[in-house]
Every structure is written in structure tokens, then in C-alpha cells.
């Protein structure tokens with residue numbers, strides 16, 4: 241008998257481990273098979289519908305400068321409904337849903353008792369963290385796309401659709417404007433990655449998912465409150481919410497990419513720092529749930 | 530095997546001075562566990578004696594405060610990635626996603642295993658479910674499962690892949706009598722295939738029926754370990770004499786150097802018989818000599834037996850009578 245029992249164990253069906261994309265696929269399946277996820281996406285989809293119906297039913301068209309940005313353009317072009325709805329959702333609704341998903345990542349598994357079973361499979365702690373972050377990012381994308389697509393559909397149903405006049409005064413075709421909407425959705429998705437990483441870290445600290453969710457959501461509110469205080473000007477560029485509403489540059493001709501780049505860099509920084517903290521906490525953590 | 534000394538590779542689980550503290554409390558106190566390969570190893574101990582904690586440390590879920598653990602001859606948790614694919618586990622009850630079906634839950638856990646081929650996943654999940662008798666409930670949401678069904682699903686999860694070692698923490702918790710018997714048969718058949726089974730349990734009768742080796746924990750310490758026969762032999766046998774002549778029996782047994790006591794007063798069973806019993810050290814007076822002495826002393830022997838200590842007697846002797854949790 242060879243001395244190394246693991247060499248003798250030729251009974252493993254595949255000797256070399258697979259890369260393991262299956263776990264990510266399964267993470268998405270678990271996330272999107274939850275009723276909670278669909279409830280949140282439905283609530284997000286309802287926002288543009290509410291806006292469009294309200295504008296449609298009101299007797300006087302919205303005045304420029306009142307209400308959320310772009311609201312005045314909605315009656316002229318239905319394609320603005322999605323963008324307006326995103327602006328409405330960014331401060332609270334989107335962080336709320338992202339906080340729920342990101343806060344649930346590890347704490348939710350711990351709470352169900354599935355975490356210990358994933359780890360004895362073994363899923364690998366680092367791999368599990370990466371998959372969880374990727375899953376949260378996928379939810380961010382799904383959430384923003386839901387708002388944009390729902391907005392485009394209801395806008396096309398209730399208002400005229402045609403070439404869009406950009407903030408720079410240029411006019412672009414309907415096809416191009418759809419591309420721009422998707423670009424804005426991409427921007428908002430990236431904006432939410434920092435918050436996702438924070439949620440992931442908090443989620444490694446507790447076995448009570450509701451606590452991690454609430455803490456993440458509270459942090460997103462705190463960041464925005466701090467961002468609104470002029471006395472803390474020096475702090476503002478470091479807040480993960482700093483560039484959240486700065487996607488207007490993507491609605492100019494030609495596109496100004498600076499805010500996109502700055503935002504991406506900031507979010508990457510947050511993801512790196514809080515990812516490292518989550519790693520430091522989770523890799524050595526005793527799983528006692 | 531069975532000689533008490535095993536080369537490292539012959540041990541499925543080995544701990545050396547394993548200690549785990551939670552704050553001030555020492556949950557596991559310097560234990561040296563040796564689980565031979567191929568054994569069905571019963572891990573016993575009262576509530577809170579540190580069984581689950583030991584299992585968590587052995588599986589790399591928690592870090593030892595001090596001491597070493599090796600599983601399948603490999604040091605843990607350093608070789609965790611190489612070892613755990615060969616280990617199936619049920620740790621402190623099942624844990625599943627209530628909003629997914631039983632089969633979907635197994636798919637999820639199996640897809641986390643990089644050694645589990647996705648091509649055979651569906652078939653392996655089905656087979657594992659059938660093996661624990663959940664074939665008909667595969668599509669039902671786990672939230673709607675009964676306690677025993679969840680427990681069975683937990684067992685199915687441990688059986689998704691061929692394993693060299695199964696670690697089962699109270700596998701029959703919540704199972705009906707048929708389920709319990711099935712688990713016993715399952716464990717036997719797995720052991721016959723060469724799988725080492727490490728099973729913690731409170732059901733001593735069950736352990737007596739299925740285990741080859743036993744270890745007993747008490748307040749974080751390992752108080753006994755060995756083959757089942759060793760452990761039972763270590764406990765003292767007792768002679769029991771059923772007779773109406775209590776005083777005579779006590780006198781004769783004492784004269785033989787035993788320490789008899791009346792364990793049942795006369796008249797309880799509706800006749801005038803009582804019971805006198807005494808511990809019988811191995812190798813002392815032969816039972817037939819005791820009977821002869823009793824008869825010669827005019828004691829009316831109505832029944833006589835030499836009872837080997839049951840595992841329960843031994844367990845109580847090792848862990849103490851108290852019902853209260855020790856720490």
C-alpha cells in the first residue's frame with residue numbers, strides 16, 4: 241500500500257480540480273431563485289412606472305429645475321424615464337437593496353447553517369468570498385438594469401419616443417440613446433461595488449444577517465449625509481457615494497469619461513480595502529454557527 | 530489494528546494534545562484521539578462535553594487553541610484542501626436553504642466541490658437521495674421538510690461523493706425508528722466498503738450495535754478510548770442472585786471475598802424473592818464456584834447470572850451520574 245493515503249485514493253472521479261465556475265453559477269441560481277430578490281427587483285421596476293404615470297396624469301408638464309433632474313424632459317421623450325428613475329433610486333432604494341444582498345452574503349449562510357457545509361465541501365474560504373462578491377456585483381447590475389429597462393418600456397408606452405437631445409445640445413438617435421442608457425446603468429453598477437464590498441466585510445463579522453444588512457444601509461446613508469456637509473469638503477472625494485450622481489458626463493457629446501474613471505478608481509479602492517478586511521477576518525474565523 | 534498502536538497513516542483521525550478554549554472555558558482539553566482506519570468509531574459524551582467542538586476543529590471549521598490534528602494522515606488545517614474532498618460530514622444538525630428543494634440544495638453543495646464532476650451531478654444527487662429514502666421528496670422545498678427529513682438530507686449530502694471518512698455528528702437525531710435502523714444499516718454497508726465512520730451519538734444502544742471502537746468525552750477530556758469490547762471489559766461484571774434467603778446469600782458471598790449488597794428487597798416481584806448482587810472482578814472466583822457455595826450454604830437460588838457491564842454502566846461510571854451540565 242503506498243504510504244500517502246491521498247495518492248492511494250485513486251477513487252476520485254477527476255484527479256485535477258475544476259476551476260470551479262459551477263459555484264458562481266450556483267450562487268447566481270440561489271440568489272435569483274429567492275423570492276426576496278424578485279421582490280426587490282419588482283419594487284425597483286415600480287419606481288419608473290410610478291414616475292411615468294404620475295407625470296402622465298398631471299395636468300401641467302413638469303417645470304425645468306423642479307423635481308428630480310431630467311424630469312422635465314420625460315414628457316418630450318419617454319427614453320428619459322429610466323434615467324430619471326435611476327436618479328430617484330440612487331440615494332436610498334438602490335443602496336437599500338444592495339445592502340440587503342451584500343449584508344446577507346456570509347452572515348446569511350452562517351445563519352442558515354449552510355456556511356459550515358460549504359466550507360467542509362471544501363468550497364475554500366477565499367473562493368467563497370470572491371464568489372459572494374461577484375454575486376453581489378451581479379445583483380447590482382440586475383438592479384440598475386431593472387430600473388433602466390422598466391423605465392424605457394413604460395416611457396415608450398406613455399410618451400413619444402424619438403431622437404434624444406443631450407445635455408450638450410447634440411441630438412442622438414434612439415438606438416444610440418439606448419446604448420447611453422445602458423452605459424449609465426453600468427456607471428451606477430460600478431458605483432455600488434464599494435458599498436457591496438463594505439456589506440461583504442460587515443457580513444463576515446456576524447451571524448445575524450439582518451444586522452449586517454442594516455449596518456450596510458446605515459453606512460450608505462451616513463456617507464451621503466457627510467457628503468452633504470460643506471464643512472467636510474476635504475472628506476468628500478473619499479466617500480464611496482461621492483460620484484454616485486455624476487453620470488451626466490455620459491450624456492454629453494462626446495462622452496466625458498473622467499467621472500467614470502474617477503468613480504471606478506474610488507470603487508476599486510473600496511473593494512480592495514474592504515475585500516482585504518473581509519479576507520483578514522474570514523480566513524481565520526472560527527465557524528461556530 | 531486493535532493493538533492500540535497505529536502508524537500515522539493507519540489513523541483516519543488523530544489528535545495530539547488538542548485543546549480548544551472559548552474565552553475562559555476549555556471546551557476541549559488536551560485530547561489524544563486515535564481513530565483507526567476502517568473502524569466505525571463511536572464518539573460519546575454528555576451534552577456540552579466537547580464532541581461537536583472536536584469535530585469542528587478536525588474539519589478545519591475552527592482553529593485549535595493548541596495541539597495538532599491530522600485527518601487521513603494529513604495535517605489539518607494546512608492540508609484542508611486535499612483532505613476534505615475525501616471526507617463527508619454532518620456537523621451539528623443539517624443546514625440548508627429552506628427556499629430550495631432538497632435536490633437543489635444538494636446541487637448547490639456539490640457544485641462547490643471542485644472535484645465533483647458536473648457531468649454526473651444529477652445522477653449522484655438522485656442516488657444520494659434514494660440512499661437515504663428521500664427519493665420521493667426530492668422536489669419538495671426544504672422549508673417544508675420535517676426534522677427527520679432534513680437530517681436525512683444532511684446524510685445524503687455527506688454521501689454525494691465516494692468518501693474515505695464520514696464524520697457524522699448525531700446522525701440519528703430526529704429520525705423515526707425505521708430511519709434509525711436504516712442509518713445503522715447504511716453505516717454498516719459503508720464500513721463494509723472500507724469507509725471509516727466517525728459517529729457521535731447519545732444513543733448508547735445504537736453505538737453498541739454499530740461501532741467497533743468507542744471514545745468517551747467528559748467535560749472536555751477524553752476519559753476512555755478503545756475497542757468496544759475493551760471498554761466493556763474494563764467495566765466490572767456483576768453476579769446477581771435471586772433468592773428468598775437474603776441474609777444467607779449476603780453471608781456466603783461475603784465469605785467468598787465479594788462485597789455483596791441487596792439490590793432488590795424481597796416481595797417486589799409478587800413472590801418472596803429478593804436480589805443480592807456483587808461486583809465480580811475478572812479472574813476472581815469462578816461463577817460455578819459461587820453457585821456451589823450458595824447451595825452448600827442452604828441458600829435457595831432461584832436465579833443466578835453474571836452480567837457483563839453494559840456500555841451504559843460504563844458510560845455512567847466514566848462521566849458521572851449528575852444530570853446537570855458540567856460547565
Ligand SMILES: Nc1ncnc2c1ncn2[C@@H]1O[C@H](COP(=O)(O)OP(=O)(O)OP(=O)(O)O)[C@@H](O)[C@H]1O
Nearest residue numbers: 528551556574575576577578579580581582583856
Ligand atoms: N461558540 C461557542 N462559544 C462559547 N462556548 C461554546 C461555543 N460552542 C460551544 N461552546 C462550549 O463548549 C462546550 C462543548 O460544546 P460542544 O458543542 O462541543 O458539546 P457537545 O459534546 O457537542 O454537546 P451535545 O451533546 O449537546 O451536542 C460547551 O460547554 C459549550 O458551552
Ligand SMILES: [Mg+2]
Nearest residue numbers: 580581621698
Ligand atoms: Mg454536539
